[in-house]
Amino acid sequence: MWFALGTFDADDTAFPGLVVQDAVIDLRPSFGEGATVEGMLQDWDATLADLHDLADEAGDLPSVALDDLRVLAPLRPRQLLCAGANYFRHVRQIVASTLRNGGDERSEDDLQAEADRIAHARAASGTPFLFPGLPSAVTGPYDDVVLRGPGVQHDWELELGVVIGRTAHCIGPDEAMDVVAGYVIGNDISTRDVMTRPDLPMTDFIMSKSRPTFFPTGPYLVPRGCVPDPRELRLTLSVNGEVMQDDTVDDIIYGIEQLISYASHAAVLGPGDLLLTGSPAGNAGHHGNRWLAPGDVIDAEITGLGRQRNRCVAPPGEADTAPRP
Template sequence: MKLIRFGKVGQEKSGVVTEKGKKLDCSAFGSDWTAEFLGKGDSLQALKKWLDSHADECPEIAEGERLGSPVPYPSKIMCVGLNYSLHARESGMDVPKQPVLFMKATSSLSGPFDPIIIPKNSKATDWEVELAIVIGKKASYVSESEAMDHVFGYVLHNDVSERDFQLNHGGQWVKGKSCDSFAPVGPYLVSRDEITDPHDLRLWLKVNGKIMQDSNTSDLVFNVPQLVSYISQYMSLLPGDIISTGTPAGVGMGLKPPTYLKAGDVVELGIDGLGVSRQRVEDWK
């Protein structure tokens, strides 16, 4: 199932995308796609059953309606660095022997078609297409063989990054990852059963119509169950938490010369089965 949230910022309602591509308002179901919903083992079954008898009564969402993040309130956004071998090389770093972890502030979360805001004093705002995992069942000290039982589904994520903040302002990467608008997620949250193999998905990103990243999740250094298991050894993963699994080669920092986003640029990205998102770049005001 494909879950969406739509409406003005802070006033989003719940919805779904049907197999025929219709966007339906499901707010009458009585639940947003919160941690409580995602953490119930039978939530999708209950929603499907409700839709069987109520879909005809659900208003169709207008084509121009804003989509918000399909995951509304994650307790954390965990990210994995250098998780594609070619990206590690273009960054001038060794392929890691253990996952490189960092966090994005949850306040960076935005909708899939919301603008990217270049932050105040930015010199190097960059793009990163990523497959993101959404947790559906609390995970603490889980094994790799158990890990997929804790995955609700997947979303498309642009891990927008300010490289000067990230690398030259001291401390950890979080400074360059957490600016407002730096985590466009969606367009929809796709339940795990719809993705046959998360390790064989094309992912790509364009800037102003030019392909900058074009790869496949088969090139992941650490795969989905490995990441869920590994991270759960250090913290509890809660329903609704997002794990962004890393980006392939082709980021602006790796180009010669390095190339970064500027106001007016348009970033478009997609992953097989997870849809396409698009963000226009604006200066901070």
């Protein structure tokens, strides 16, 4: 039986809700007036058992139509970790477009060959690439994305998010799935032209990826048991109705098990942490540098996890009809 966990707003009061079909069951009567999704994750095994019971009884419980509620981000993660360069086709595309945009005059065949070499080297290294994000960047699945500067090359990155439900430290890949509570949709909005700083030979992920509203999350946390095989999930993202990303998780370089294991050797993972697993092919550089601009509407979907719709807007005080770079 499919069900999901989310955070909703009714009359300016946020509450955790159980989603069954198109109805939301307020979980405060079952978990306490001050219940939150973050709190419910602290004892995920007990919470999950209770959610199963409530889902079985959903037809007899009071509920509210989903359309009558504002859907918030399902959780505010305790820690936010992101995998980079973790899909084969994505790595090939972003390497080729970066070389091309940087003035590399080699033939298209030579650029693709170089991109293939780098993509396969990523897999051969045996080492995922993770970086931290700021939880303050998290916004709701239907909220506006404010395209703040500096920088104008705003890009999209649809990703499968993994929510941690147990403490994990220095665990192996064979233990990793046992600490997964469930899955969410994440869109890691990124400003490409401020990633590399001219004053430092380093990448600035805080400025380029962690601005407020740059991380639409949700609409739901879908328990792990409701997703039989995450590698079969399809990720689809469009801008103004034009499909930009359409791929399956099966193109991933380092899977969920490897990412969690690697992360757990760098940090102590705990309930409420969110791990992003990387983005598939189809970013703006591949589409002729078609960067996001005010007025654009992003629609994103992952099989069985729901849909997002976010409108891009200019920062307060700037014209919302700013021309595209």
